[in-house]
Amino acid sequence: xxxxxxxxxxxxxxxxxxxxxxxxxxxxxxxxxxxxxxxxxxxxxxxxxxxxxxxxxxxxxxxxxxxxxxxxxxxxxxxxxxxxxxxxxxxxxxxxxxxxxxxxxxxxxxxxxxxxxxxxxxxxxxxxxxxxxxxxxxxxxxxxxxxxxxxxxxxxxxxxxxxxxxxxxxxxxxxxxxxxxxxxxxxxxxxxxxxxxxxxxx
Numbered sequence: 001x002x003x004x005x006x007x008x009x010x011x012x013x014x015x016x017x018x019x020x021x022x023x024x025x026x027x028x029x030x031x032x033x034x035x036x037x038x039x040x041x042x043x044x045x046x047x048x049x050x051x052x053x054x055x056x057x058x059x060x061x062x063x064x065x066x067x068x069x070x071x072x073x074x075x076x077x078x079x080x081x082x083x084x085x086x087x088x089x090x091x092x093x094x095x096x097x098x099x100x101x102x103x104x105x106x107x108x109x110x111x112x113x114x115x116x117x118x119x120x121x122x123x124x125x126x127x128x129x130x131x132x133x134x135x136x137x138x139x140x141x142x143x144x145x146x147x148x149x150x151x152x153x154x155x156x157x158x159x160x161x162x163x164x165x166x167x168x169x170x171x172x173x174x175x176x177x178x179x180x181x182x183x184x185x186x187x188x189x190x191x192x193x194x195x196x197x198x199x200x201x202x
Contacts, residue, residue, distance in 0.1 A: 037090040041086075095119075
């Protein structure tokens with residue numbers, strides 16, 4: 001019986017050749033993410049630290065009597081909250097830069113499939129709601145922003161804390177919605193945990 005051996009050197013070359021385009025595409029994505037995040041952070045700093053630059057950029061060729069030196073309360077409010085949201089998007093871009101090579105640190109059943117914008121936008125929403133609650137110069141707009149940001153922030157915190165761990169067991173990967181009651185389901189989370197404990201003791 002003839003056994004044909006495979007040339008491993010060719011297989012290594014094929015694997016490296018297929019991995020090269022992936023690495024290059026990840027490099028382009030990384031460059032784009034860092035560039036975009038840097039620009040968003042720069043705009044956010046301008047809006048939050050020195051919003052009067054908006055007046056400088058919006059000046060026209062009219063006389064000095066039409067020149068404004070102070071932002072209105074509405075403009076200051078919108079500039080501050082826009083800077084918060086831009087910072088959240090920039091942080092999300094940085095936190096979700098693809099890594100080279102892709103390494104799965106956790107087992108597949110322990111990996112969470114949460115949205116990449118969940119944590120940054122939830123934090124930005126809570127900060128925006130806090131600032132809007134303490135703003136009294138823009139009338140009912142502050143109340144509207146407070147209610148909307150509070151809903152987004154609190155629901156985001158709830159999803160981050162309870163959304164990923166409430167349905168799937170981190171130890172066994174079993175669905176916690178299943179039960180062994182009455183029919184003795186062997187795929188239930190409680191049964192899987194007992195089996196896991198037995199194997200661990202053994």
